Amino acid sequence: MGEGHLPVLVDEVLTSLAVGPGSSVADCTVGGGGHAERLLETTSPDGRLLGIDADRAAIAEAERVLARFGDRVVLRHANFEAIYDTAIESGLAPLDGALFDLGLSSYQLADPARGFSFAADAPPDMRFDETSGVSALELIERSSERELAGILATFGEERRAGRIAKAIVAARSEGRIVTAADLADVVARAAPSRPGSADAGRIHPATRTFQALRVAVNREVEVLTAGLAGALAALKPGGRMAVISYHSIEDRIVKRFIARESRDCIEEPLPPVCTCGHRAQLRAVTKGVITPGPEEVRRNRRARSAKLRVAEKLA
Ligand SMILES: C[S@@+](CC[C@H](N)C(=O)[O-])C[C@H]1O[C@@H](n2cnc3c(N)ncnc32)[C@H](O)[C@@H]1O
Numbered sequence: 001m002g003e004g005h006l007p008v009l010v011d012e013v014l015t016s017l018a019v020g021p022g023s024s025v026a027d028c029t030v031g032g033g034g035h036a037e038r039l040l041e042t043t044s045p046d047g048r049l050l051g052i053d054a055d056r057a058a059i060a061e062a063e064r065v066l067a068r069f070g071d072r073v074v075l076r077h078a079n080f081e082a083i084y085d086t087a088i089e090s091g092l093a094p095l096d097g098a099l100f101d102l103g104l105s106s107y108q109l110a111d112p113a114r115g116f117s118f119a120a121d122a123p124p125d126m127r128f129d130e131t132s133g134v135s136a137l138e139l140i141e142r143s144s145e146r147e148l149a150g151i152l153a154t155f156g157e158e159r160r161a162g163r164i165a166k167a168i169v170a171a172r173s174e175g176r177i178v179t180a181a182d183l184a185d186v187v188a189r190a191a192p193s194r195p196g197s198a199d200a201g202r203i204h205p206a207t208r209t210f211q212a213l214r215v216a217v218n219r220e221v222e223v224l225t226a227g228l229a230g231a232l233a234a235l236k237p238g239g240r241m242a243v244i245s246y247h248s249i250e251d252r253i254v255k256r257f258i259a260r261e262s263r264d265c266i267e268e269p270l271p272p273v274c275t276c277g278h279r280a281q282l283r284a285v286t287k288g289v290i291t292p293g294p295e296e297v298r299r300n301r302r303a304r305s306a307k308l309r310v311a312e313k314l315a
Contacts (some may be wrong), residue, residue, distance in 0.1 A: 005106040006300040007034030008244055009308050012290050013099060014042050016310040017240050023096040026050040026087055026234065028080035028227060031058050031105040033065035039099070040069045050092045051075045052083065054128040054218075058105065079129065081223040084230035094236035100227065100243045102250050104128070104214070106302065116214070118184035118204050124177075126214045136213040140177065145169040155221070155249065156212030160191040164209055167191075184210070211247060224250060228257045232281060237315040240285060246305045251289070258284050258311045285310040 013035060019025055023043045027036045030051030040049050051062050051073060059077045066073045074090045080100065087093035108128070109116050115124035115136065126136040140148065149165035152158040167190030171177050177186060187206035215221065231241050245251040260266055261282040265274035290308040297304045 004110075005032040005034055006302070007038070008101065008300065008303045008306045009290065009292055009296070010035060010038050012308055013242050013244070014038060016285055016290070016308070017097040017099065017242050019043050019047065019097045019240075021045065021047060023047045024050075024092045024094070025097040025099070026052065026083060026092065026095050026231065027099050027101075028052050028083055028231065029099070029101045030062045030075065031055075031101065032107055033062040035099055035101055036062060036066055036073070039097075040066065040072060046072070048072050048074070048092055050087060050090050050095075052078050052080050052086060054079045055108065056129075056131070057111075058107070061107065077129075079223055079227075081226035081230065083227055084233045087234040093234045094239065095231075095234050096236060096239045098231040098235060098239070098241045100224075100231070100241070102220075102224070102244060103246045115180040116210070117180060118206055118210065120180035122179055124180040124183050124210075124213065126210075126217050128218050133217060133219070136183075136217050137177070139213060139217055140168060140172060140183075151216050152209055152212045154212070155215035156208035156210075157248065158208040158212060164190050180210075215249065221249065221253060224253050225257070228254065232261060232313060235313040237313055240310055240312045242308060242310045244306050244308050246302075246307075251307050251309075254309050258282055258309060262311070281314055282311040283314060285312050 019042060021043060025039050025043060027039060027049060030036050030053045036049055036051050053059050056077050059075050062075055076086050078086050087095055104116055108114050112120040113122045115122050116126055124136040127133055145165045148168055149161040152161035152164055158164060164187050167186050171186040177183050184206040187209045191205055193205050243254045245254055262280050262284060264278060264280050265276055266278045267276045286309055292303040292306055
């Protein structure tokens with residue numbers, strides 16, 4: 001792995017998770033171990049950390065970075081949708097804290113073989129776990145134009161989904177999509193940034209297409225929903241979960257999850273007498289979201305879209 005994943009909102013995560021010596025914490029997206037290292041320092045001398053990642057290369061990197069903490073660390077190659085079972089099986093449940101730092105790491109983005117970046121001279125794979133599911137290229141090859149447009153509109157909130165899907169299907173049938181760079185080029189030609197628009201010169205025209213394909217191949221909506229529920233179940237009363245998201249689809253899921261689990265009755269509209277039996281299990285610790293300050297954004301471009309939400313399990 002290369003160098004250089006800077007963890008985002010680290011001080012804010014440590015303060016809001018409020019963990020200390022002896023705490024038991026799950027880092028559900030351990031990545032290069034940046035947040036995990038700080039969590040282990042904060043919970044020293046005897047706190048324990050369960051580090052999960054769907055990417056084997058990330059687990060290998062975390063193993064290297066966290067080696068000095070010895071048996072205070074347990075690492076698992078797993079999807080965080082299985083956080084509850086993994087926390088039980090590893091002996092770390094119930095947890096004092098759980099962290100999700102969503103999306104991809106700088107290591108994954110920088111590795112051309114993974115096909116996450118617009119410039120990658122390799123097939124667009126985009127799976128966090130290369131050992132399961134289908135790659136983005138396979139998804140493109142299997143999907144109809146209509147299905148592709150649906151994926152781009154739903155998971156990328158791409159307003160020009162129809163036009164882009166049409167161009168991708170045409171390029172695909174002519175064998176013109178081999179690498180991630182080819183894909184980015186097809187999208188940029190079909191839907192170039194509009195001069196003078198807010199996005200022009202700021203983000204690549206294929207940003208939303210790449211996001212949508214990544215969300216689809218990694219089943220991000222489904223696994224995040226399951227992961228949040230699993231983390232809540234694995235927390236002890238008074239334990240906290242912190243979630244850093246990087247796009248509006250992720251943040252909406254987190255916001256709705258916290259709102260729903262902070263309410264007793266979840267029937268809509270609220271009936272005079274509740275029959276759903278749902279009971280509030282969380283309280284939001286942060287009012288709204290915590291975002292990085294300008295200094296952090298200057299140091300770390302990846303931080304610019306980060307949003308942190310924190311919630312506490314009720315007693
Ligand atoms: C932004 S990085 C985390 C970086 C980490 N906080 C650090 O400081 O080094 C996100 C990580 O989450 C992993 N990931 C994404 N979705 C996952 C999932 N559903 N289950 C497990 N790991 C996942 C990715 O493979 C990636 O390594």
